[in-house]
Amino acid sequence: MILRKIKLINFRNYSKLQLDFKNNINIIIGDNAQGKTNILESIYTLALTKSYRTTNDMNLIKFNQEKFIITGEIKDDKVYKKLSLEFYKNNKTVKINDNNISKISDYVGNLFVIISSPDDLQMIKGSPNERRNFLNIEISQLSSNYIKKYNEFNKILKMRNDYLKLLYTNNLSDYKYLEILTDNLIEREIDIYIERHNFIDNINREISDIYENITGIKNLKLIYQPNIDLGDYNPENIRKSLKEKYQNNLQKEILMGMTLYGPHRDDFTFKIDDKDIKIYGSQGQQKLAFIALKFSEIPIFEEKTDTKPIILLDDIFSELDKKKKNKLIQYIDNDYQVIITSNDTKDINKKIVDRANIYIINNGKIIEKGGS
Ligand SMILES: Nc1ncnc2c1ncn2[C@@H]1O[C@H](COP(=O)(O)OP(=O)(O)O)[C@@H](O)[C@H]1O
Ligand SMILES: [Mg+2]
Structure with missing residues (x-):
């Protein structure tokens, strides 16, 4: 399964954001508190309809706004699907291809994510x-x-x-x-x-x-x-x-x-x-x-x-020595779609960085897009 793009409206510190992801390695770089984890959190929330960082969905709405919307486009085999999650006035609406889905259990299981984060x-x-x-x-x-x-x-x-x-x-x-x-x-x-x-x-x-x-x-x-x-x-x-x-x-x-x-x-x-x-x-x-x-x-x-789950790795490389990093990379190197966050590309194996799609973010905005 591949997450091709994600759009955020008033989610955490993002007013409006659109990111396109590559099939394999994607890296989100930024200083602390710029919104790297928020992006992974939005993908997770789109998959499961709730966050792993808070039990209060209100916290996910951008300050002084009244609703957030997360939209994602996934591709599985040759089938494309649009998923969306909207939260407004304590109400969550989930849609698949613009159709309302009333039962959460019919919605969860369309996008599979595995996240590794410092919260673990x-x-x-x-x-x-x-x-x-x-x-x-x-x-x-x-x-x-x-x-x-x-x-x-x-x-x-x-x-x-x-x-x-x-x-x-x-x-x-x-x-x-x-x-x-x-x-x-x-x-x-x-x-x-x-x-x-x-x-x-x-x-x-x-x-x-x-x-x-x-x-x-x-x-x-x-x-x-x-x-x-x-x-x-x-x-x-x-x-x-x-x-x-x-x-x-x-x-x-x-x-x-x-x-x-x-x-x-x-x-x-x-x-x-x-x-x-x-x-x-x-x-x-x-x-x-x-x-x-x-x-x-x-x-x-x-x-x-x-199908292959999408792997979200939040800041997992920063404190590891080089040998352990290289070992970890082996598990994701091949055919998985991976979205990695880090302060600096220096923390990530160069072979990986060279093939990655890279976004640099600052204060809730993309300031540079790079990579292959
Ligand atoms: N509901 C919200 N509205 C606006 N900004 C928020 C909201 N929740 C968190 N933030 C901001 O998001 C930033 C933290 O984002 P995060 O993704 O955790 O950073 P990092 O890049 O370190 O992973 C902080 O600046 C915080 O103030
Ligand atoms: Mg973070």
């Missing part, structure tokens, strides 16, 4: 919630079943939590309705657990080799940490474990007024030889672990979607 580090250090968000976003791009089940799960979870509170405050002992909610919840949870488990399993087929190739360190592994024992991820067994868990903890959940077990309490961590890198890893190791994770996703996306 926050995901290692931050709360489990951020890591669950990551899983949700990535798996949503790969599976419409996941989006569906996850949305249903959230609705039922809220109903179940409300009902648990009601049981407590009204001192009821009618558990029939709770049982129905619990059974409904469990059915969605099974799918979510299995999809997350499979995704992490697929990552683990790739990540150790990639990490070793970049850093020389062996045995990096992503460990899925659900808060109940799910054994071999067989649906029957998961159903049984969940039922038992909810039965045994009924009074506790009523007392707390919330569902204490389920995928909304999941986490994952990176381990090297069984040592958690959150605890033992250096900042550099943590950063590279996440880069390796993102690079591991490339073949998974390709296999599941039958």
Whole structure:
């Protein structure tokens, strides 16, 4: 898949911007705070209808304006598609080829992006919630079943939590309705657990080799940490474990007024030889672990979607030594469309720069276009 162009209107610090991208390497150069990341963020937002940098869409509108529009033109095989996302008065409208799409799940999955950015580090250090968000976003791009089940799960979870509170405050002992909610919840949870488990399993087929190739360190592994024992991820067994868990903890959940077990309490961590890198890893190791994770996703996306994802690399080369940079480049050198941001072309391998399409930006405007 290729992103041929993107147009922004009142997005972040851009009043109006149009960029054409080349099939292979594109580089966006600029000093700090000029709007490099904003461009990658706009592409990501066009793909997923929300940003990874903020949960409040209002922040994406240019100061003192009332709406933003992102339009992109993609080409997949020989098919062209125009995607657009408009945000106005707290309303998001998405279109494919100028036709309104009412269900977000019918829209997401048209443009596939994998982004590696400095914000990723926050995901290692931050709360489990951020890591669950990551899983949700990535798996949503790969599976419409996941989006569906996850949305249903959230609705039922809220109903179940409300009902648990009601049981407590009204001192009821009618558990029939709770049982129905619990059974409904469990059915969605099974799918979510299995999809997350499979995704992490697929990552683990790739990540150790990639990490070793970049850093020389062996045995990096992503460990899925659900808060109940799910054994071999067989649906029957998961159903049984969940039922038992909810039965045994009924009074506790009523007392707390919330569902204490389920995928909304999941986490994952990176381990090297069984040592958690959150605890033992250096900042550099943590950063590279996440880069390796993102690079591991490339073949998974390709296999599941039958197209090559667009790779967005935000400032990933700046602090790396030359050897590591060259190793990283190997993974993107060939047939992927890549959009890289950097302060300076000096930070990027010259062979790459020589073939790239380059934009230099300053304060929300293109000041120079260059490259081959
Ligand atoms: N909603 C907004 N409206 C206008 N400017 C914004 C908005 N959000 C962020 N900015 C500006 O965007 C700039 C940061 O852009 P960013 O893409 O993160 O920079 P960098 O080039 O360092 O990656 C800052 O100057 C910030 O003030
Ligand atoms: Mg930036």
